[in-house]
Amino acid sequence: AKILLLNGPNLNRLGQREPGLYGMQTLGDIEQRLQQQAAEAGTDFACLQSNAEAALIERIHQGAEEGVDMILFNPAAFTHTSVALRDALLAVDTPFIEIHLSNIWAREAFRHHSYFSDIAVGVISGLGAQGYDLAMQAALARLAADRA
Numbered sequence: 809a810k811i812l813l814l815n816g817p818n819l820n821r822l823g824q825r826e827p828g829l830y831g832m833q834t835l836g837d838i839e840q841r842l843q844q845q846a847a848e849a850g851t852d853f854a855c856l857q858s859n860a861e862a863a864l865i866e867r868i869h870q871g872a873e874e875g876v877d878m879i880l881f882n883p884a885a886f887t888h889t890s891v892a893l894r895d896a897l898l899a900v901d902t903p904f905i906e907i908h909l910s911n912i913w914a915r916e917a918f919r920h921h922s923y924f925s926d927i928a929v930g931v932i933s934g935l936g937a938q939g940y941d942l943a944m945q946a947a948l949a950r951l952a953a954d955r956a
């Protein structure tokens with residue numbers, strides 16, 4: 809089984825970027841922890857952060873070729889703008905969990921709409937970096953249930 813973690817624009821600045829909103833953990837901390845959780849469960853893991861929509865789209869397509877079973881995705885600002893990323897996920901038909909560090913519904917009105925939530929397996933928003941761990945836990949449980 810294989811899980812792919814994708815992070816969108818500006819999330820490379822986690823730890824420095826608006827820490828009151830997004831926390832102190834760096835993306836490297838989060839990726840390393842999830843890598844370890846996947847390894848403990850005997851599951852393959854890959855991750856990509858990109859500030860470019862095209863790179864994220866290409867990685868989603870490539871993931872389908874590699875047989876990725878589940879994507880954990882924080883599309884960041886693309887959440888609210890990207891029909892192209894939505895279509896990429898629909899095109900590969902890979903189940904995904906949408907993650908946001910902050911509670912997008914408690915913020916500006918333009919963040920209340922997501923192009924992903926209605927096609928996601930589930931959405932985690934507002935629980936900070938822990939949201940990634942919870943998403944990983946849910947993904948591993950689903951993959952184990954699929955195998956059983």
Ligand code: DQA
Pocket residue numbers: 817818882883884885886887907908909910911912919
């Ligand atoms: C975010 C929320 C988005 O609205 C914002 O553009 C981000 C991060 C979050 O994780 O809370 O870049 O996805």
